[in-house]
Amino acid sequence: MSGEIEWRLHVDPTRCIGSGICAGVAPRHFVLVDGLSRPVAERIAADESVLDAAESCPVEAIVVSEEESLRRIAPEG
Numbered sequence: 001m002s003g004e005i006e007w008r009l010h011v012d013p014t015r016c017i018g019s020g021i022c023a024g025v026a027p028r029h030f031v032l033v034d035g036l037s038r039p040v041a042e043r044i045a046a047d048e049s050v051l052d053a054a055e056s057c058p059v060e061a062i063v064v065s066e067e068e069s070l071r072r073i074a075p076e077g
């Protein structure tokens, strides 16, 4: 199962305030470009660090979804 594409990452550029928290929490998955975060790859193998990043984002700009169902995994609620 490892290495399979399972999750999808999205950063809403209209919400992101460029705090850089996500890139600190999950540097393999988020990079700041011109002051806004973007996913390094939009489709990834499951990785807990992106859930931490989504939960840590102060404006909930990061959404992690299941690749197949598009069900939202994080942030919760």
Ligand code: SF4
Pocket (backbone or CB within 6 Å): 011, 015, 016, 017, 018, 019, 020, 021, 022, 023, 036, 037, 056, 057, 058, 059, 060, 061, 062
């Ligand atoms: S934590 Fe949220 S607001 Fe901060 S850079 Fe990442 S997506 Fe943008």
